[in-house]
Amino acid sequence: MENLSRRKALSLGVALGLVGVANPARAWASGGPATGAAVGTGPEWIWDDAADPLMASMIDDGHVPAINAAWASWVNNDDPLPSGLPAAFAAYLRQANRLPSWADPVKLARAGDFNRRKDTYLFMLYGLGSGIMSTVIPREAKSVYWSAGGADMQDRAAKTFTFGYDLSELGAFKPTGQFVVTANKTRVVHAAVRHLLPQSPHWRAVADETIPISAADILVTFHSLGTYVYRKLLDWKVPFPAADQEAFLHSWQVAVHLLGVPYEHIPKTWAEAERQSARVLTPVLTPSTEGIALAEELLGLTAQIDLGVTRGFLNEFVRYVLSDEVGDWLGLKRDYASAALVRTAWPAFILFREGLSPVMPGAFYMFDQFVRALAMLFLNKGSSGTTTPITIPTGNRPG
Numbered sequence: 001m002e003n004l005s006r007r008k009a010l011s012l013g014v015a016l017g018l019v020g021v022a023n024p025a026r027a028w029a030s031g032g033p034a035t036g037a038a039v040g041t042g043p044e045w046i047w048d049d050a051a052d053p054l055m056a057s058m059i060d061d062g063h064v065p066a067i068n069a070a071w072a073s074w075v076n077n078d079d080p081l082p083s084g085l086p087a088a089f090a091a092y093l094r095q096a097n098r099l100p101s102w103a104d105p106v107k108l109a110r111a112g113d114f115n116r117r118k119d120t121y122l123f124m125l126y127g128l129g130s131g132i133m134s135t136v137i138p139r140e141a142k143s144v145y146w147s148a149g150g151a152d153m154q155d156r157a158a159k160t161f162t163f164g165y166d167l168s169e170l171g172a173f174k175p176t177g178q179f180v181v182t183a184n185k186t187r188v189v190h191a192a193v194r195h196l197l198p199q200s201p202h203w204r205a206v207a208d209e210t211i212p213i214s215a216a217d218i219l220v221t222f223h224s225l226g227t228y229v230y231r232k233l234l235d236w237k238v239p240f241p242a243a244d245q246e247a248f249l250h251s252w253q254v255a256v257h258l259l260g261v262p263y264e265h266i267p268k269t270w271a272e273a274e275r276q277s278a279r280v281l282t283p284v285l286t287p288s289t290e291g292i293a294l295a296e297e298l299l300g301l302t303a304q305i306d307l308g309v310t311r312g313f314l315n316e317f318v319r320y321v322l323s324d325e326v327g328d329w330l331g332l333k334r335d336y337a338s339a340a341l342v343r344t345a346w347p348a349f350i351l352f353r354e355g356l357s358p359v360m361p362g363a364f365y366m367f368d369q370f371v372r373a374l375a376m377l378f379l380n381k382g383s384s385g386t387t388t389p390i391t392i393p394t395g396n397r398p399g
């Protein structure tokens with residue numbers, strides 16, 4: 001049985017470019033940043049000492065609607081804290097809402113520039129790769145499905161795009177950027193979820209943990225985003241100089257830290273990140289009832305917007321970026337003509353777009369429209385075209 005799951009993890013890891021020997025039981029204790037961590041002290045045992053007790057009391061004392069109203073206008077990193085926040089909450093934000101001392105402004109600026117230069121691939125990979133991968137990370141799928149936001153995936157997807165958009169923006173971490181605020185809002189939303197979800201009988205019935213969103217879980221999600229995209233860009237032979245790679249990693253290190261993960265558990269190099277990813281992400285990928293429902297909603301959502309492609313093409317693109325195994329888990333219907341097109345014309349599209357080949361593929365305009373439409377979906381922060389504020393939930397999905 002163990003051999004079978006190890007073999008499965010290996011073949012899936014190869015397909016996703018996340019290779020390595022995977023043994024979930026030793027996931028956090030075998031090298032990497034958690035070296036030496038005894039059971040009980042690794043990141044799977046860390047939640048958020050600063051934000052969790054605070055949010056539990058904010059929810060129980062009924063302060064959340066006032067916080068949501070007060071912070072709607074709090075957007076830019078250098079905006080003063082809004083008035084109307086409970087004193088304890090404002091005191092927490094004064095502490096948390098700043099870059100760590102090790103943040104390197106030169107690297108962060110370079111990451112912003114890199115994100116802008118490669119935005120079409122990034123939107124594509126984050127949106128269709130990482131977004132759909134999140135539905136086969138069972139802990140994530142189950143908590144997203146059973147939290148309040150799970151009942152309205154369109155709104156939730158738009159909010160999640162806000163995080164990616166604000167992170168990818170030029171100057172995201174500068175005083176005039178918005179990412180530090182977005183990350184801090186996300187951190188307290190996660191803290192609220194840690195208090196709320198354990199009260200959901202639906203979530204408790206399917207969860208394999210008592211408190212969701214540990215630091216380990218956040219690192220798993222980071223690998224499904226940053227580490228996955230890093231590997232795909234290399235596999236796709238998109239020009240990615242070392243300084244850009246380093247800057248891209250640094251922006252994610254800062255982002256993950258702003259979400260409350262202690263520095264010592266954050267991978268320091270891409271090699272370390274890939275090793276950790278092979279240990280902690282690849283072996284946990286598996287379908288769940290909740291994940292299948294979420295994937296269908298997410299793909300249905302993208303199909304509502306005219307991406308210039310059929311649903312069959314969308315299914316095949318997801319299969320292309322995530323493997324047929326994941327496509328089969330999610331029941332994505334085959335469209336063999338689109339599959340052939342994606343597998344031959346997409347690499348040619350990248351080469352042509354990057355100026356590495358003079359040959360324009362026949363499907364160039366179709367792909368071009370697809371990536372543009374997908375980018376617009378992100379840039380508009382969802383299909384509504386308006387800013388979607390991140391709000392703290394006060395309950396769970398009713399059922």
Ligand code: HEM
Nearest residue numbers: 139140143144147148149156159160163186217218221222
């Ligand atoms: C909320 C991003 C990790 C579960 C959010 C939100 C963002 C976000 C932007 C607020 C928008 C919204 O309400 O949907 C991230 C990022 C992560 C991460 C960037 C890691 C790098 C995780 C993990 C889990 C998780 C590991 C669970 C295992 C949730 C849930 C919500 C949420 C349940 C609340 C949705 C609601 O309002 O009901 N996350 N997240 N997140 N996240 Fe995360």
